[in-house]
Amino acid sequence: GAGVSQTPSNKVTEKGKYVELRCDPISGHTALYWYRQSLGQGPEFLIYFQGTGAADDSGLPNDRFFAVRPEGSVSTLKIQRTERGDSAVYLCASSWGSANTGELFFGEGSRLTVL
Amino acid sequence: RKEVEQDPGPFNVPEGATVAFNCTYSNSASQSFFWYRQDCRKEPKLLMSVYSSGNEDGRFTAQLNRASQYISLLIRDSKLSDSATYLCVVKEGSNYQLIWGAGTKLIIKP
Numbered sequence: 001g002a003g004v005s006q007t008p009s010n011k012v013t014e015k016g017k018y019v020e021l022r023c024d025p026i027s028g029h030t031a032l033y034w035y036r037q038s039l040g041q042g043p044e045f046l047i048y049f050q051g052t053g054a055a056d057d058s059g060l061p062n063d064r065f066f067a068v069r070p071e072g073s074v075s076t077l078k079i080q081r082t083e084r085g086d087s088a089v090y091l092c093a094s095s096w097g098s099a100n101t102g103e104l105f106f107g108e109g110s111r112l113t114v115l
Numbered sequence: 116r117k118e119v120e121q122d123p124g125p126f127n128v129p130e131g132a133t134v135a136f137n138c139t140y141s142n143s144a145s146q147s148f149f150w151y152r153q154d155c156r157k158e159p160k161l162l163m164s165v166y167s168s169g170n171e172d173g174r175f176t177a178q179l180n181r182a183s184q185y186i187s188l189l190i191r192d193s194k195l196s197d198s199a200t201y202l203c204v205v206k207e208g209s210n211y212q213l214i215w216g217a218g219t220k221l222i223i224k225p
Contacts, residue, residue: 031211040123040217040218041217041218042119042202042215042216042217042218043159043202043215044215045212045213045215048211048212050211055211056211056212091158091159101164102147102148102149102161102164102204102206102213103149103161104159104161104213106158106159106160107158108157108158109158
C-alpha cells in the first residue's frame with residue numbers, strides 16, 4: 001500500500017502478557033518512529049530508527065519495551081509483561097531522512113488495551 | 116514546564132466564524148514549527164509548516180513570534196469539517212526529534 005501500515009489495529013490483552021505491534025513504513029523511507037498517545041495528549045516519543053539501527057531509544061519507558069527493524073523496513077515494537085498503564089494508541093511514523101521538512105507520515109495506530 | 120504548551124480547549128465555534136489559537140514553546144533554539152491536524156481516533160497529519168514571515172494556505176494562516184516564543188494558527192470562514200484537534204510541533208535545528216504539544220480541540224457548530 002501507499003501509506004504506513006500498522007497491525008493489529010486493536011489488541012486487547014491481559015496484564016502480564018507479551019505483545020508485538022508491527023509497522024510497515026512507506027517504501028523508501030529510511031526514518032521510522034514509534035510514538036504512543038494517550039487520550040487528550042500529544043504523541044509521546046518512544047524510539048527512532050535510521051535504517052536498521054535504533055538511533056535514539058531514549059523514549060522507551062523501561063526495559064519491558066523493545067523495538068527492532070532488522071532489514072531497515074518493517075519494525076516491531078515488543079512489550080513484555082504488559083501493565084494496565086501501557087494501554088494507549090501506539091503510532092508508527094516514517095519519513096525521508098530525518099524529517100527535515102517536519103512531515104512524518106503516520107499509520108492509523110495500534111490501540112492496545114491491557115486488562 | 117512543558118516544552119510545547121497549548122490550550123486544550125475545546126473551542127466551540129459557529130460555522131463561518133474565525134478562530135485562532137496559540138502554542139508556546141520553551142526552547143529559544145527551536146528552528147522549525149508545524150501544525151498537525153488529528154481527527155478523532157485517527158492519526159496526525161501535517162496541516163502546514165510555519166515560516167518566520169508567516170504563511171497562508173487557503174483559509175489557514177500560521178504565524179511565528181520568535182521574541183515571545185509562540186506560534187499561532189488562524190482559521191477563517193470555519194467549516195464543519197475543520198472540527199479536529201490541532202497539534203503544535205516544534206523541531207530543534209537539524210535534530211530529528213519533533214516536540215509535540217498536547218493539542219487544541221476545535222469543534223465547529225452548525
